[in-house]
Amino acid sequence: xxxxxxxxxxxxxxxxxxxxxxxxxxxxxxxxxxEQIGVxxxxxxxxxxxxxxxxxxxxxxxARPPVCRIMDYGKYKYEQDKKRKEAKKSQSQTKxxxxxxxxxxxxxxxETKLRHAREFIEDGNRVKGSLYFRGRENAHRDLGFDVMxxxxxxxxxxxxxxxxxxxxxxxIITLIVPAKKKGGGKGRESGKGE
Numbered sequence: 001x002x003x004x005x006x007x008x009x010x011x012x013x014x015x016x017x018x019x020x021x022x023x024x025x026x027x028x029x030x031x032x033x034x035e036q037i038g039v040x041x042x043x044x045x046x047x048x049x050x051x052x053x054x055x056x057x058x059x060x061x062x063a064r065p066p067v068c069r070i071m072d073y074g075k076y077k078y079e080q081d082k083k084r085k086e087a088k089k090s091q092s093q094t095k096x097x098x099x100x101x102x103x104x105x106x107x108x109x110x111e112t113k114l115r116h117a118r119e120f121i122e123d124g125n126r127v128k129g130s131l132y133f134r135g136r137e138n139a140h141r142d143l144g145f146d147v148m149x150x151x152x153x154x155x156x157x158x159x160x161x162x163x164x165x166x167x168x169x170x171x172i173i174t175l176i177v178p179a180k181k182k183g184g185g186k187g188r189e190s191g192k193g194e
Contacts, residue, residue: 017058018073019046027058027068039065094125096175101131101151103143110147114154121159121178129165131172144172152176 022042029037029045032052040048049056049070057076060067097120099113117127129151131144148165155176163175 015077017061018055019049022046022056022058022066022068024066026065028063028065030059030067030069032070042068045070096126096128098128098130099151101129101147103131103133103137103140103147105147114151117151117155117176118158121155121176124178126162126178127155127159127176129174129176133170138170141167141172148172148174 024042026039026041027045029040029048031037032054037048045068046056052070054070055073056068057071057073058066058068097117099117099120101110101113105113117129120127129148131148133141133144137144145165152161152165152174158179159176160179161174162177163173165172165174
């Protein structure tokens with residue numbers, strides 16, 4: 001019974017064939033230290049791997065004949081996972097955090113939302129500021145632009161607007177990204193500009 005054909009994504013994630021699962025008559029064999037042994041019978045290659053106490057792993061299944069290597073597959077897989085995790089750690093992942101306003105936002109609420117936006121930017125995240133108009137507030141769009149321009153101005157010391165405040169339907173949206181650091185400044189700034 002042959003396995004069902006899989007999509008390309010699943011084929012990439014599928015582990016390589018090993019040991020007795022390699023069912024071709026001959027393989028191009030690579031030794032433990034990477035030395036080329038040559039084209040040998042699969043049974044002979046399996047015997048060599050067994051004698052060394054290691055696995056016979058198919059590393060290039062599409063080659064003719066397939067390329068196999070004698071290795072400790074468990075150790076190899078562990079090292080690959082470790083490398084993948086290290087690469088993932090070094091990637092900087094930025095998130096978009098949203099701060100929502102209304103036209104009649106109070107001073108205390110505005111300061112609280114501004115403080116949260118500062119924390120998001122200092123953590124390296126992008127901040128989306130959005131101001132929603134409800135009912136009759138839609139007639140006073142200039143007041144909404146005043147709030148959003150003030151928001152951008154208050155964050156100008158640590159962030160730069162990637163997208164200036166603009167009207168989209170019943171809301172005004174702006175996007176602020178962390179500013180490029182010019183020196184080796186250490187620690188967070190206090191964030192209070194008053």
